[in-house]
Amino acid sequence: KNQVEQSPQSLIILEGKNCTLQCNYTVSPFSNLRWYKQDTGRGPVSLTIMTFSENTKSNGRYTATLDADTKQSSLHITASQLSDSASYICVVSASNDYKLSFGAGTTVTVRA
């Protein structure tokens, strides 16, 4: 069964600090991996998407990495802002299926 595991479940950081979120997956055959940001009370919004051949993808202060050999991805948030407080969801697609495999998400709280 295709699975996506995220860690930590939640974290609290001070404004201006950096943090890294982890995603491990067993989805096969791999097609692409996305990181979504979900603000409280809203739907998820895509931050980055990476295919097999991409190791790093940036979107402003968000940088995602992918190691397709170890089936691991990370999302690094640089110089965090209060608006970064949200749930971050790792989503993996298999090339032979329409369905997406969702992680349970990491809740990030940024404090002033």
Next chain:
Amino acid sequence: DAGITQSPRYKITETGRQVTLMCHQTWSHSYMFWYRQDLGHGLRLIYYSAAADITDKGEVPDGYVVSRSKTENFPLTLESATRSQTSVYFCASSRYRLYEQYFGPGTRLTVT
């Protein structure tokens, strides 16, 4: 550009009642999806549709019915609501099968 909308945003209903959640998208995307999101779980697929008049079950379809007579609309009906269907429901759409899914704002449903 309205994008993807859901209605109602909040709904409280009683056990045994029929409830319909609406989803509308303005992009003419072929694919539309219904998910539920519960604490401790990732988003779980209820039903999806590849085109008008084509629907199929997802991971957790029991107790739900969908239809898609028009490309832009994808209503989800709970024929006889149960407390276990208390959840936040998200509709999503994508242009092609493995392309990015765009999520609506969600409907918070409480079944008493």
